[in-house]
Amino acid sequence: MKTIIEPFKIKSVEPIRFTTKEERTEILKEAGYNPFLIHGDDVIIDLLTDSGTSAMSAKQWAGIMDGDESYAGSRSFYRFEKAVKEITGDKIIIPTHQGRAAEKILFTILGGKGKVIPNNTHFDTTRANVEFSGAEAVDLLCEVGKHPEQRADFKGNMDIEKLDKFIQETGVENIPVVMITITNNSGGGQPVSMQNIRDTKEICKKYGLPLFIDACRFSENAYFIKKREPGYENKTIKEICQEIFSYADGSTMSAKKDALVNIGGWLSVNDEELATQFRNLLIVTEGFPTYGGLAGRDLEAIAQGLEEIMEESYLQYRIRSTEYLGEKIVAAGVPIIEPPGGHAIYIDAKRFLPSVPPHQFPGQAIACELYIEGGVRGVEIGSVMFGKYDKAGKPVAPSMELVRLAIPRRVYTQSHIDYVAEVIIEVFKNREKLSGYEFTYAAPILRHFTARFKPVD
Ligand code: F0G
Numbered sequence: 001m002k003t004i005i006e007p008f009k010i011k012s013v014e015p016i017r018f019t020t021k022e023e024r025t026e027i028l029k030e031a032g033y034n035p036f037l038i039h040g041d042d043v044i045i046d047l048l049t050d051s052g053t054s055a056m057s058a059k060q061w062a063g064i065m066d067g068d069e070s071y072a073g074s075r076s077f078y079r080f081e082k083a084v085k086e087i088t089g090d091k092i093i094i095p096t097h098q099g100r101a102a103e104k105i106l107f108t109i110l111g112g113k114g115k116v117i118p119n120n121t122h123f124d125t126t127r128a129n130v131e132f133s134g135a136e137a138v139d140l141l142c143e144v145g146k147h148p149e150q151r152a153d154f155k156g157n158m159d160i161e162k163l164d165k166f167i168q169e170t171g172v173e174n175i176p177v178v179m180i181t182i183t184n185n186s187g188g189g190q191p192v193s194m195q196n197i198r199d200t201k202e203i204c205k206k207y208g209l210p211l212f213i214d215a216c217r218f219s220e221n222a223y224f225i226k227k228r229e230p231g232y233e234n235k236t237i238k239e240i241c242q243e244i245f246s247y248a249d250g251s252t253m254s255a256k257k258d259a260l261v262n263i264g265g266w267l268s269v270n271d272e273e274l275a276t277q278f279r280n281l282l283i284v285t286e287g288f289p290t291y292g293g294l295a296g297r298d299l300e301a302i303a304q305g306l307e308e309i310m311e312e313s314y315l316q317y318r319i320r321s322t323e324y325l326g327e328k329i330v331a332a333g334v335p336i337i338e339p340p341g342g343h344a345i346y347i348d349a350k351r352f353l354p355s356v357p358p359h360q361f362p363g364q365a366i367a368c369e370l371y372i373e374g375g376v377r378g379v380e381i382g383s384v385m386f387g388k389y390d391k392a393g394k395p396v397a398p399s400m401e402l403v404r405l406a407i408p409r410r411v412y413t414q415s416h417i418d419y420v421a422e423v424i425i426e427v428f429k430n431r432e433k434l435s436g437y438e439f440t441y442a443a444p445i446l447r448h449f450t451a452r453f454k455p456v457d
Pocket of ligand 1: 048049050051098099100101123125126181185214216253254255256265
């Protein structure tokens with residue numbers, strides 16, 4: 001088989017500013033050893049997130065010029081609405097400025113004290129919006145999804161038996177909605193199978209509950225279904241996407257992922273009564289229902305992005321390039337969540353750096369060293385992000401210590417990815433020299449964004 005090449009040519013480029021290892025050592029120290037506090041210009045390869053970091057196509061940029069900025073009834077809204085309806089089949093499409101804005105509206109209406117919302121795994125902002133409403137967020141991930149070293153095709157799946165039991169025990173009246181996140185970001189960017197979505201729907205039907213999809217990476221998920229699930233090999237990506245959404249009563253979406261834009265999102269729903277409540281809140285928080293916190297040009301770019309995201313040559317390149325990075329570093333012995341997910345590689349920091357205990361943040365140590373070694377920026381997902389303390393003030397670690405390297409869409413070429421692999425492997429070879437970190441400042445909530453650290457002696 002020949003090399004899978006980038007299915008695009010480059011028309012417009014952005015320079016990368018190169019720095020030396022000495023400079024980066026100083027920059028990182030200045031930033032309190034927190035990659036979030038480094039200026040973007042001081043990063044060589046930025047793998048902090050795949051969200052809002054996509055490169056738009058020439059057609060999307062043309063759409064930006066062509067956007068209709070009418071306050072009400074913008075032509076661009078109708079193009080956006082048509083594009084989203086074609087995929088989701090939902091009756092009402094409400095634009096929002098990003099994913100969490102859709103979540104905020106959904107859970108303000110459906111959440112509240114005493115309510116419980118299950119998901120395969122809630123993403124942080126979804127959990128935060130559920131909890132902010134006073135409700136409780138519960139993760140019901142399948143067992144294999146909790147073991148980084150075990151390979152399986154659909155490690156993002158909902159645990160169907162647990163969901164059934166959970167609904168019986170919690171009481172249908174306390175569950176306003178069931179969510180399923182595709183792909184499962186917090187669970188390693190792992191896909192959910194069509195069978196699992198169908199089974200989740202069956203359970204929802206049995207109890208008369210609505211199912212909403214957190215659809216951020218729906219097209220990547222569809223590609224995994226096509227490649228891994230019997231019966232889907234000859235279907236088009238669009239057909240698979242349509243089937244996925246056919247099981248749902250609505251969706252929340254961050255267009256910053258699988259719509260290939262830098263800002264945007266939606267909340268879609270079939271129920272007219274719910275839609276009225278959503279829209280009323282939208283007008284207060286986001287804007288009129290035909291723009292919802294976005295410019296007309298943004299809606300135009302999303303509509304175009306949704307066509308491009310389902311192109312198979314794009315998805316083949318996208319998923320292969322993530323897998324390629326995973327394969328290269330695994331071959332050198334680097335432990336990761338296996339198999340590689342759709343949008344990111346997750347280094348297993350516990351196995352990478354067993355000498356550094358969780359309370360000294362092994363993931364942070366690796367993220368810092370990747371920056372110093374090669375100017376590569378990733379993010380710790382472990383004790384810094386999710387660590388808690390017991391009553392005696394002793395640290396309680398989350399189950400996994402990870403470093404996520406998320407790959408922006410259409411931004412980096414194969415040689416960039418080769419370079420990233422070289423940097424990771426170099427850090428891995430010298431892992432014995434790495435030490436842990438401790439806080440010099442930590443905010444009471446979402447501390448990973450602003451925390452400052454110093455190396456442990
Ligand atoms: N749901 C999932 C599964 C996500 O990954 C994200 C964002 C959101 C919802 C919220 O969307 O950022 O547009 O408000 N994930 C980004 C990330 C931030 O880096 O994984 P948003």
